[in-house]
Amino acid sequence: xxxxxxxxxxxxxxxxxxxxxxxxxxxxxxxxxxxxxxxxxxxxxxxxxxxxxxxxxxxxxxxxxxxxxxxxxxxxxxxxxxxxxxxxxxxxxxxxxxxxxxxxxxxxxxxxxxxxxxxxxxxxxxxxxxxxxxxxxxxxxxxxxxxxxxxxxxxxxxxxx
Numbered sequence: 001x002x003x004x005x006x007x008x009x010x011x012x013x014x015x016x017x018x019x020x021x022x023x024x025x026x027x028x029x030x031x032x033x034x035x036x037x038x039x040x041x042x043x044x045x046x047x048x049x050x051x052x053x054x055x056x057x058x059x060x061x062x063x064x065x066x067x068x069x070x071x072x073x074x075x076x077x078x079x080x081x082x083x084x085x086x087x088x089x090x091x092x093x094x095x096x097x098x099x100x101x102x103x104x105x106x107x108x109x110x111x112x113x114x115x116x117x118x119x120x121x122x123x124x125x126x127x128x129x130x131x132x133x134x135x136x137x138x139x140x141x142x143x144x145x146x147x148x149x150x151x152x153x154x155x156x157x158x159x160x161x
Contacts, residue, residue, distance in 0.1 A: 005035030013135035029138040070128030
């Protein structure tokens with residue numbers, strides 16, 4: 001069976017930055033529902049279409065194809081006294097716009113701590129970077145009716161309710 005709309009694709013992958021440094025590698029294959037359900041980068045999904053188990057692909061992703069451009073306005077400097085005493089670089093906090101009337105929150109990572117201020121970055125750590133995605137397809141199966149209705153994989157290697 002080849003990768004097509006509404007198939008569940010399992011793959012092992014590695015992600016490298018522009019210098020060839022390994023950024024991420026999965027220990028076990030991950031699965032996604034193919035066909036525009038936002039389970040994988042669209043450019044990778046396009047490259048995987050019609051491929052078979054065992055196919056190996058390498059796709060270069062510009063920032064627009066991956067985690068977006070780096071947005072300087074997502075960096076915030078806040079008073080130190082708003083944070084716990086044990087705050088450290090690398091900690092993450094959820095935050096949103098005070099005037100926003102929705103429940104949308106961004107994830108901010110602490111990038112600097114001084115006696116007076118804490119600098120937070122709301123960009124994805126890989127924002128603004130060109131990445132190389134290499135993968136091998138390990139399995140392709142038809143998506144179940146429930147998976148297609150929900151728009152994501154259930155069970156082994158996928159989403160669990």
